[in-house]
Amino acid sequence: MRAATPTSEGTIVRDGVTVHYAIHGNGPRTLMFLPAWPIVHSRVYKAQIPYFADHFRVISFDPRGNGLSDRPEDPDAYAPSQNVADALAILDATDTAKASLIGLSLGGLYAALIAAHAPERAEALVGCGAVVPFVPPHPHKSVDVVRATPEARRVGTSSMPTTGRPTMPTSARSSSAGCSASRIPPSRSRMR
Numbered sequence: 001m002r003a004a005t006p007t008s009e010g011t012i013v014r015d016g017v018t019v020h021y022a023i024h025g026n027g028p029r030t031l032m033f034l035p036a037w038p039i040v041h042s043r044v045y046k047a048q049i050p051y052f053a054d055h056f057r058v059i060s061f062d063p064r065g066n067g068l069s070d071r072p073e074d075p076d077a078y079a080p081s082q083n084v085a086d087a088l089a090i091l092d093a094t095d096t097a098k099a100s101l102i103g104l105s106l107g108g109l110y111a112a113l114i115a116a117h118a119p120e121r122a123e124a125l126v127g128c129g130a131v132v133p134f135v136p137p138h139p140h141k142s143v144d145v146v147r148a149t150p151e152a153r154r155v156g157t158s159s160m161p162t163t164g165r166p167t168m169p170t171s172a173r174s175s176s177a178g179c180s181a182s183r184i185p186p187s188r189s190r191m192r
Contacts, residue, residue, distance in 0.1 A: 003046035004053055011068075012089045017077060019086045020068035021061035023094060025053030029123070030099040033060040034087060034107035038078050041067030044104070059099065061090055080106075084113045091121055100124040106131045 006022035013019075022042065031052055033045045042060035052058050062069040064078055064086070072078075087110060091099060100123045101111035108130020115122040 003043055004050040007053075010093060012086065012093050014082075014086060014089055015077070017064055017072050017082075018070045019061055019064060019090070021059060021090045021094070024049050024058040024060075025056055027053075027056035030057045030059060030096050032087065032091070032096075032099040032101050033058065034101060034103040034110045035061065035063035035066075035083060036104040036107045038063055038065055038106075041069075043067070056100075059090060059094060059096065061086065080109060080113065083110050084117070087114060088118060088121065097121070098123045100126065102126045102128070103130060104128045108132055 004024050006024055007026060008023045009021065010023075011018050011020050033042065033049070035042070036044050041062040045060055049058050049060065063083055065071045076082075087101075091097075098121055101114055103109070103111035103126070105128075108127030109132050111122070111125045111127060112130070112132050115125050
C-alpha cells in the first residue's frame with residue numbers, strides 16, 4: 001500500500017533537534033497519531049491515515065532518530081518526555097488546541113502522558129497495544145518511562161514515582177472517564 005500524500009508538512013525545533021510532521025486531510029476534528037517506537041517512523045500508520053484523512057485532520061510525526069527528523073547523539077534526547085514535548089510543540093505549531101491522541105505500542109504511553117499532564121490538549125485517547133507501566137517496573141528495565149514527563153524534566157521531580165506503583169494525576173483519572181472513541185461509519189467508496 002502506498003502512503004497518502006500529506007496536505008502539508010513542517011518541522012519544529014526543540015533544544016536544537018528538528019522534528020518533522022505531516023498533516024493529512026482537513027476535517028473538523030484533529031487526530032494525532034503518535035510514534036509507535038523510536039525505531040519506527042510515521043509511515044507505520046500508512047494504512048490508517050488515508051481512511052482517517054477522509055474524515056478528520058490527521059497529524060503524524062517522525063520521532064527523533066527516524067524518518068525526516070534529526071538523530072541526536074545524546075541518549076537523553078530520546079526520553080519519553082522528549083516525544084511528549086515534541087507532540088505538544090507540533091500541536092502548537094499547527095494551531096491545534098485539542099486533538100484525539102492515537103498511540104500504538106509506546107505511542108499509547110505518550111498519549112497517556114499528554115492526557116495526564118496537558119488534559120486540555122486531549123479530546124480523546126486511543127491506545128492500541130499500549131505500553132503503559134501501571135505496575136511496578138522490573139529491576140532490569142529502565143524506569144525512565146514512568147519518571148519522564150515534560151514537567152518532571154524541567155523541575156527535576158515527577159508525579160510518577162520511579163519505584164512502586166506509578167500514580168496518575170487526579171485530573172487524568174477523572175478526565176479519562178469522559179474519553180471515548182466514536183464509531184466511524186465505513187465509507188461506501190472504500191467497501192468494494
